[in-house]
Amino acid sequence: KPSVDRKNRKKNVKDIKRTNDPAALEMLDYTIENNIITAFDRWSAQQPQCAFGYQGICCRICFAGPCRIKGLEGPGSMGICGAKDYTIVARNAIRMMAGGASAHSDHGRELVEVLYHMSEGKAPDYEIRDADKLKCVAKKIGLEIEGKTDIELAKEVALAAFEDYGRHTSEGTTFLKANLCEKRIKKYEETDTMPRAIDREVVEVMHRTHVGVDADPVNLIFGGVKCSLADLTGEQISTDISDILFGTPKPVMSEANLGVIEPDKVNIILHGHNPVLSQMVVDTARELEDEAKAAGAAGIQLSGICCTGNEVLMRNGVPIATSYMAQELAIATGAVDVCVVDVQCIMPGLRNVCECFNTKLVTTMAISKIPGSYHFSFEDAKAKQSAEGIIRLAIETFKQRKESGRPVQVPQFKNKLMAGFSFEALLDLFAAINPDNPIKVLTDAIIDGEITGVCALAGCNNLEAVYEKSHTDIIKELAKNDVFMVGTGCVMQAAAKQGLMNYEAVEEYAGPGLKKFIDRLYEANKDKLPDKLPLTFHMGSCVDNSRIFNLWTAMANEYGVDVPKVPFVATAPEGMSEKAVAIGTWVIASGIPCHVGAMPPLEGSNLVWSVVTCIAHDVFGGNFILETDPQVAAQKLIEAVKYRAWKLKIHM
Numbered sequence: 094k095p096s097v098d099r100k101n102r103k104k105n106v107k108d109i110k111r112t113n114d115p116a117a118l119e120m121l122d123y124t125i126e127n128n129i130i131t132a133f134d135r136w137s138a139q140q141p142q143c144a145f146g147y148q149g150i151c152c153r154i155c156f157a158g159p160c161r162i163k164g165l166e167g168p169g170s171m172g173i174c175g176a177k178d179y180t181i182v183a184r185n186a187i188r189m190m191a192g193g194a195s196a197h198s199d200h201g202r203e204l205v206e207v208l209y210h211m212s213e214g215k216a217p218d219y220e221i222r223d224a225d226k227l228k229c230v231a232k233k234i235g236l237e238i239e240g241k242t243d244i245e246l247a248k249e250v251a252l253a254a255f256e257d258y259g260r261h262t263s264e265g266t267t268f269l270k271a272n273l274c275e276k277r278i279k280k281y282e283e284t285d286t287m288p289r290a291i292d293r294e295v296v297e298v299m300h301r302t303h304v305g306v307d308a309d310p311v312n313l314i315f316g317g318v319k320c321s322l323a324d325l326t327g328e329q330i331s332t333d334i335s336d337i338l339f340g341t342p343k344p345v346m347s348e349a350n351l352g353v354i355e356p357d358k359v360n361i362i363l364h365g366h367n368p369v370l371s372q373m374v375v376d377t378a379r380e381l382e383d384e385a386k387a388a389g390a391a392g393i394q395l396s397g398i399c400c401t402g403n404e405v406l407m408r409n410g411v412p413i414a415t416s417y418m419a420q421e422l423a424i425a426t427g428a429v430d431v432c433v434v435d436v437q438c439i440m441p442g443l444r445n446v447c448e449c450f451n452t453k454l455v456t457t458m459a460i461s462k463i464p465g466s467y468h469f470s471f472e473d474a475k476a477k478q479s480a481e482g483i484i485r486l487a488i489e490t491f492k493q494r495k496e497s498g499r500p501v502q503v504p505q506f507k508n509k510l511m512a513g514f515s516f517e518a519l520l521d522l523f524a525a526i527n528p529d530n531p532i533k534v535l536t537d538a539i540i541d542g543e544i545t546g547v548c549a550l551a552g553c554n555n556l557e558a559v560y561e562k563s564h565t566d567i568i569k570e571l572a573k574n575d576v577f578m579v580g581t582g583c584v585m586q587a588a589a590k591q592g593l594m595n596y597e598a599v600e601e602y603a604g605p606g607l608k609k610f611i612d613r614l615y616e617a618n619k620d621k622l623p624d625k626l627p628l629t630f631h632m633g634s635c636v637d638n639s640r641i642f643n644l645w646t647a648m649a650n651e652y653g654v655d656v657p658k659v660p661f662v663a664t665a666p667e668g669m670s671e672k673a674v675a676i677g678t679w680v681i682a683s684g685i686p687c688h689v690g691a692m693p694p695l696e697g698s699n700l701v702w703s704v705v706t707c708i709a710h711d712v713f714g715g716n717f718i719l720e721t722d723p724q725v726a727a728q729k730l731i732e733a734v735k736y737r738a739w740k741l742k743i744h745m
């Protein structure tokens with residue numbers, strides 16, 4: 094196990110190197126000088142964190158406890174009920190998976206509801222923006238498409254998706270099975286990990302982890318795997334239906350980092366995860382531009398944080414302000430008029446910073462409110478009205494900001510980026526070289542040794558590491574070793590902000606093979622691309638990890654092997670959320686080695702540790718690589734991907 098020096102952590106936020114993002118660093122100095130408390134200060138105040146919780150051996154499942162595991166023998170080595178370390182660690186871990194699966198799949202459910210209501214004429218502000226994707230999804234899940242209108246088909250797709258949430262039989266979730274390769278279907282059926290229905294698997298995890306139910310760590314973890322595959326079902330539904338409603342992303346240029354905030358404009362930040370309202374704000378902002386100008390603004394500047402930011406970047410080129418851990422720093426610029434949030438990864442601490450600067454914090458979802466904020470209830474029947482209300486509030490706040498004459502502090506850092514690489518967009522790039530079999534362009538590049546393999550970059554921010562440094566260190570090291578990188582979530586915001594999502598980064602960091610591959614793709618596509626291709630290929634938000642799953646499945650099918658043989662690895666350098674735990678679990682259950690750079694609470698049980706790092710590999714072909722040092726992690730990822738490529742070449 095990697096050792097983490099927890100006792101000697103510096104308590105004072107001023108004394109430690111907190112990030113390698115220059116904009117965040119400038120804002121951190123500013124917030125410290127001005128006594129504005131942010132996550133970075135709260136992290137310091139939390140040190141040293143509880144060692145029992147950190148290792149996953151604090152049990153709070155019933156209130157006879159909390160019980161903590163003290164030592165390896167005697168009565169103190171068990172909870173009051175007799176639960177051993179391995180039971181407690183496994184139960185805590187799979188409850189995190191259930192939390193993650195709930196978040197992703199409830200996000201998906203919102204989209205299914207919008208699609209369904211639209212098909213019934215009850216969501217008039219929404220439309221089908223990608224009818225081809227609708228047909229493609231319908232066909233994939235086994236619906237007959239001939240002779241049906243788009244609206245009829247939309248309704249059938251929505252009903253099939255609803256079914257995946259609450260099916261009572263056990264043949265497996267449709268949206269998952271339709272996208273798996275045959276060998277993985279067999280694997281999940283053999284190991285009893287094929288999810289029956291999303292809601293059911295979450296409920297089952299909550300049941301089996303109740304006091305006095307499942308005590309067997311291996312059985313618990315297999316239950317967690319099934320739940321994480323339910324999570325993947327929810328992610329696939331979210332991505333597919335978002336593309337149908339809002340369009341499938343295509344390459345688009347934009348910018349990232351706090352320098353995208355323009356003080357002379359009405360600044361609205363879109364933050365959270367769900368595109369149902371944010372897309373409406375984007376569309377409506379264009380229409381209300383003149384109102385903003387009449388109020389004395391140079392226009393309306395939208396920017397994004399977290400995965401709502403990724404959604405609107407991918408489809409509309411809306412710039413990225415920052416990522417999860419720096420959300421308060423964006424508000425501390427004093428130039429944000431409204432921060433509109435939906436669900437997930439929204440720090441309650443935002444409110445205090447908003448109050449310092451008269452920034453209006455607007456919540457929009459019934460299940461996600463913050464005391465002291467404004468609430469514009471989102472309903473799909475009157476989505477546009479809500480979006481207009483939010484934009485007018487921002488215009489009003491802009492006027493107050495200008496009248497107050499209050500100074501702003503916007504760091505002048507931003508970088509150019511190219512994003513918008515849906516699975517379809519990637520295939521489209523490859524199709525310019527091989528129209529008959531696009532994916533073969535990627536699989537052949539590995540077999541020919543031009544690139545080493547593929548790495549998925551995913552996940553969050555976690556102050557266990559220096560904010561964003563592990564992300565950028567790993568990306569640079571993989572690039573040097575010719576690894577083709579795709580990614581989602583906050584790690585891609587780090588890449589974008591720090592100039593690793595453009596062609597300049599290819600020139601600076603890519604090894605000769607990777608550069609040749611990216612140049613070759615560009616040459617074949619240059620008539621339709623807005624610029625040269627980037628070093629890292631942004632595939633979207635957290636739920637869009639399903640696009641990455643679609644990519645490795647296509648590669649496995651092309652090679653004619655099961656996924657564990659594909660030269661593909663994954664990394665979450667700063668994993669943090671329950672969603673990341675669910676994603677990481679289905680990544681290894683897919684047969685992909687997955688590095689995590691911040692320690693998940695597993696160290697309290699050697700048995701569970703060995704299950705996720707070793708035994709998982711024997712069963713599913715993937716395993717966790719838990720490593721806090723980014724350089725060591727990069728080497729382990731490179732070794733893993735090279736080994737797979739070498740083995741594959743022998744057998745081809």
Ligand code: XCC
Binds near residue numbers: 417554584672673
């Ligand atoms: Fe949240 Fe999706 Fe994590 Fe970022 S990466 S901190 S979950 S916003 Ni998905």
